[in-house]
Amino acid sequence: MSWVTKTLSSTLGRKLIMALTGLFLILFLTGHVSGNLLLFKSDGGEAFNIYAKFMTTNPAVKLLSYLTYISIIGHVIYSIMLSSKNKAARPVGYAVSKASTNSSAASRNMGVLGTIILLFIVVHMQSFWAQMHWGSIPTVTYGGEEYKDLYTIVKAAFQIEWMVALYVIAMIFLGIHLSHGFASAFQTLGLNHKKYTPAIEGLGKLYCIVVPALFASMPLYIYFTQS
């Protein structure tokens, strides 16, 4: 076994992968939420459709999207490997356990929260990402150029109550996952310092509320205003 594979199969190496992929996905979410704010623009979806075309055709964005796919898959695979080792580390459990007195519920349930988010990602990508790439969706023309009308697909999807509910609930779970994950990733990387850790923790608390809330506001906005 080379030193690289040996390191990446150690518990700390696996945790390093979890932290790096997690932080990359946090960067991705930041970009994703910023771009999607165009849904709030009252121009019949023009700006959003132009943005959607850019995001699916620009080579630099394509490279980033492949990194995002790798990060999601890596984050999931390594979490499964770590969880199975963690489960094996305690074959006989406790009859009485007061874990709530020493740790947060989010930190103890990252796997469950992550699984719910993964299921949501599957539904989410099936609804929009797969449609944009391979689906037959209507086109619109702005300034003589043809664009796929993803906005209409989004608008139609968010007329369905259960879709809106699914998105809002999934974002609550995402927020709880991030409430632990954000600062935890820095701790795993070894970045713990008296001066900076309180700022990282504060930023994490802010991020886990603001970003999921912005995401959740999109289906709600469309459902209530764009019928």
Next chain:
Amino acid sequence: MKLTLKVWRQKNASDQGGFVNYPLDGISKDMSFLEMLDVLNEELSEKGEDPVHFDHDCREGICGMCSLYINGKPHGPQQTTTCQLHMRSFSDGDTITIEPWRAKAFPVVKDLVVDRSAFDRIIQAGGYVSVNTGGVPDANEIPIPKVIADEAFDAATCIGCGACVAACKNASAMLFTSAKISQLALLPQGQVEKKTRAEKMIAQMDAEGFGACTNTGACAAECPKEISLTNIARMNREYFSAVISSDNV
């Protein structure tokens, strides 16, 4: 005080084990938890029954020998060692559940006694300095800032009781290992074997079957010596920089 003890009894490592209830009367609030167990064991011995086996040694909170998972927490409701826990932390009529540390790397030997030699093997893998440090030098002649010396000392107060492993949902030994790595990594004497130490101790920790860290902080919250999570971050830094730059291919 009148109590009901629900104690884990297990004849040996291969026995299935199970809980046995023992009613206990005449317990003083001023007794330590271990003295309360002594009372139980005297009663059991008088009746000709096998006393409850549990680990203990100094009974002063400094040796790290006592363990016990009491009412869902390692070392019980107070952040101290079980020997320093007193019966005033409980109320008359309470039922107290007593379990051994639960971890694959800490197999039950008998009743509440677990084998913690996995910790010894982690230390043997690299938790030492082989440079000759000579006699005790004058404190002011050691070129170490006070704050760093204090930090190393704080890490060194770890008594290796295993409460961190017992508290962790993953039965992870990262708080213990990180304290033992930190106490040496912070001092000049520890620099010689710095990289190899981090690599070997973590390899041993993994080989023993301890889980990974989820940064829940349960270990630090339950640690009777208040070892902090900053040690785990330091261990991670030590390990990542060691694997990148050491000569061990």
